[in-house]
Amino acid sequence: MPDTALVVMARYPQVGTTKTRLARTIGVEEAVRLYRAFLTDLAHKFAGQSCDLHWAYIPAEVDYLSFIATLAPSLIEHMHAFPQQGIDLGARLHHVFRWTHDRGYQSTIVISSDSPQISPKIVAQAQKALNKADIVLGPADDGGYYSIAMRRPYDVFRDIPMSTSIVAQKTIELAKSLGLRVHTLENLFDIDELPDLVRLAQLLEADSSLAPETATYLATIKEHQQVGVSRAGASPAPTIRRSSLQSPYIVGAGLAPALSPAPALPRSIYIEPTSRCNELCQQCPRTLLSREDDRDLSFDNFCFIVDQFPILERVVLHGLGEPLLNKELPRMIRYLKARGTYVLFNSNGILLNAKRGQELIDAGLDEYRLSMDGATRETYAQVRGVDAFDKIWRNVRAFIAMQQEQQVGARFIAPKPAVSLWFTAMKENLHELPGLIDLAYEHGIREIHLQRLVYFEQGLAHSKQALFRRSTREELELVRRCEESCKRLGIAFSAAGSATPVESLIRDFGDRPWSGCQRPYTLTYITSSGNVLSCCFAPFGHKSAREYQEERVLGNVFQESIDAIWRGDRYEAFRRDFESDHPARHCSKCGINWSY
Ligand code: SF4
Numbered sequence: 001m002p003d004t005a006l007v008v009m010a011r012y013p014q015v016g017t018t019k020t021r022l023a024r025t026i027g028v029e030e031a032v033r034l035y036r037a038f039l040t041d042l043a044h045k046f047a048g049q050s051c052d053l054h055w056a057y058i059p060a061e062v063d064y065l066s067f068i069a070t071l072a073p074s075l076i077e078h079m080h081a082f083p084q085q086g087i088d089l090g091a092r093l094h095h096v097f098r099w100t101h102d103r104g105y106q107s108t109i110v111i112s113s114d115s116p117q118i119s120p121k122i123v124a125q126a127q128k129a130l131n132k133a134d135i136v137l138g139p140a141d142d143g144g145y146y147s148i149a150m151r152r153p154y155d156v157f158r159d160i161p162m163s164t165s166i167v168a169q170k171t172i173e174l175a176k177s178l179g180l181r182v183h184t185l186e187n188l189f190d191i192d193e194l195p196d197l198v199r200l201a202q203l204l205e206a207d208s209s210l211a212p213e214t215a216t217y218l219a220t221i222k223e224h225q226q227v228g229v230s231r232a233g234a235s236p237a238p239t240i241r242r243s244s245l246q247s248p249y250i251v252g253a254g255l256a257p258a259l260s261p262a263p264a265l266p267r268s269i270y271i272e273p274t275s276r277c278n279e280l281c282q283q284c285p286r287t288l289l290s291r292e293d294d295r296d297l298s299f300d301n302f303c304f305i306v307d308q309f310p311i312l313e314r315v316v317l318h319g320l321g322e323p324l325l326n327k328e329l330p331r332m333i334r335y336l337k338a339r340g341t342y343v344l345f346n347s348n349g350i351l352l353n354a355k356r357g358q359e360l361i362d363a364g365l366d367e368y369r370l371s372m373d374g375a376t377r378e379t380y381a382q383v384r385g386v387d388a389f390d391k392i393w394r395n396v397r398a399f400i401a402m403q404q405e406q407q408v409g410a411r412f413i414a415p416k417p418a419v420s421l422w423f424t425a426m427k428e429n430l431h432e433l434p435g436l437i438d439l440a441y442e443h444g445i446r447e448i449h450l451q452r453l454v455y456f457e458q459g460l461a462h463s464k465q466a467l468f469r470r471s472t473r474e475e476l477e478l479v480r481r482c483e484e485s486c487k488r489l490g491i492a493f494s495a496a497g498s499a500t501p502v503e504s505l506i507r508d509f510g511d512r513p514w515s516g517c518q519r520p521y522t523l524t525y526i527t528s529s530g531n532v533l534s535c536c537f538a539p540f541g542h543k544s545a546r547e548y549q550e551e552r553v554l555g556n557v558f559q560e561s562i563d564a565i566w567r568g569d570r571y572e573a574f575r576r577d578f579e580s581d582h583p584a585r586h587c588s589k590c591g592i593n594w595s596y
């Protein structure tokens with residue numbers, strides 16, 4: 001076995017969590033494709049060379065080795081993978097060094113997956129430098145580092161403000177204060193923003209061997225865009241205003257047409273099939289605040305809306321209201337499935353009887369998310385305002401049994417719809433989470449999601465109920481134990497923003513906390529009255545119907561086309577504010593009062 005481990009800090013490429021800053025300008029799907037190209041290049045460059053190649057990945061629940069094998073099938077026997085562990089990047093890096101050290105490696109070189117141009121020569125230089133230095137750092141132009149190498153797992157990560165422009169400098173200072181010898185490599189750059197990508201494109205145009213897959217990808221999108229531009233003919237140039245698009249790099253690289261288009265219509269949307277509901281949840285704005293009129297969206301109106309989106313990859317069929325109350329729901333699902341769209345919704349399960357359950361299965365629904373905020377009849381009734389706990393679990397048991405019965409013989413196909421349980425965690429009900437895990441397991445549910453509480457100081461939607469950055473040590477310990485029991489039971493336990501449940505409660509979103517959100521550029525939310533909102537957080541916290549209308553509603557699809565709304569003045573003003581230090585009021589609480 002080689003005595004050096006080369007570890008790539010990587011994530012599983014998923015829409016919405018991959019290269020998030022870049023995704024705002026090139027789109028979430030392109031960001032995923034680009035990142036896959038990065039990973040492919042790194043695999044081909046470093047697997048089977050002088051170091052053992054390991055992928056340290058997030059999120060922990062994916063089978064990363066199987067995934068990476070799809071990118072470089074012939075190299076699978078030369079690659080290893082283990083999940084990152086720790087509540088922040090510093091802790092995760094420290095864990096990597098301890099992990100490799102515990103397995104007998106004499107030295108470890110960690111590299112970022114954000115710089116596909118890292119060459120074997122640089123890795124060899126790091127390896128050699130470790131003969132004399134305790135720490136070898138590869139500084140990135142943004143003040144971070146693309147590589148760090150050590151022979152022992154020194155903790156040079158503690159209290160370093162990660163994701164800032166002083167990371168490398170602070171790390172060097174800390175290492176020196178610990179008496180460690182530091183060697184620095186040549187500077188490289190990470191690919192985080194559009195100008196970085198343009199710079200990479202220039203570099204790869206000169207020498208594609210640095211990252212051939214990425215070079216091919218960039219050449220392809222440039223070519224596609226040229227085709228797209230000529231086809232678009234007279235259509236007006238989109239007008240998104242983002243500071244990154246004004247970068248001088250863009251013009252120089254000739255990639256402006258390829259990489260700077262304003263947001264195309266979103267491929268992921270929320271549509272509210274009905275605003276009616278059969279519950280009175282005590283944390284829900286529908287119960288506690290002024291709201292739109294109760295109405296069901298007709299099938300014709302539904303088609304009128306979705307037909308305006310040329311591409312729909314994912315549709316969430318819920319808003320405020322219980323989707324199963326709209327009898328046209330299965331037809332809507334079927335309509336979307338005929339387009340190849342991924343369809344899901346949250347539901348309280350009260351109406352999930354055999355007939356409706358069968359209709360959902362037949363329509364091809366992909367995901368059914370059961371909202372369940374307690375493990376006892378009493379707590380459920382207290383939080384959800386109705387005494388329906390026993391009925392819901394009877395429905396769920398029968399639904400899952402029906403699915404299993406119908407899928408006998410299809411052992412290798414995951415059941416559809418996938419059923420998951422969504423728990424809004426509050427001080428009031430957190431103690432019931434362990435019981436809920438048992439209930440879920442008993443009923444055949446294999447996924448639980450810890451949802452954040454969005455509060456506005458009414459009912460249970462109150463700051464004193466919030467756990468985000470307000471959890472006690474005991475509460476965090478309880479969630480951590482729940483993570484363990486889910487793991488033992490084979491239940492995927494997830495939370496907002498691809499964080500683990502514990503991380504989701506303690507995350508620090510840094511300066512301008514809302515700004516990591518991509519929804520203003522990638523998603524839209526349409527109510528059953530046709531109002532267009534920025535996201536599903538927009539119906540929370542307004543003081544009056546007028547304020548809701550003036551502040552949250554960005555247009556109405558029954559008055560204007562979605563294209564005109566998406567590119568219109570109100571959406572543009574909303575995005576401009578979002579980019580400033582004074583975003584819309586609902587955005588300004590994101591990342592501070594709750595995670596997103
Ligand atoms: S949270 Fe959902 S189920 Fe509960 S009242 Fe609101 S819309 Fe209805």
Ligand code: SF4
Nearest residue numbers: 517535537586587590
């Ligand atoms: S309210 Fe929050 S989730 Fe919605 S667009 Fe604003 S920052 Fe994003």
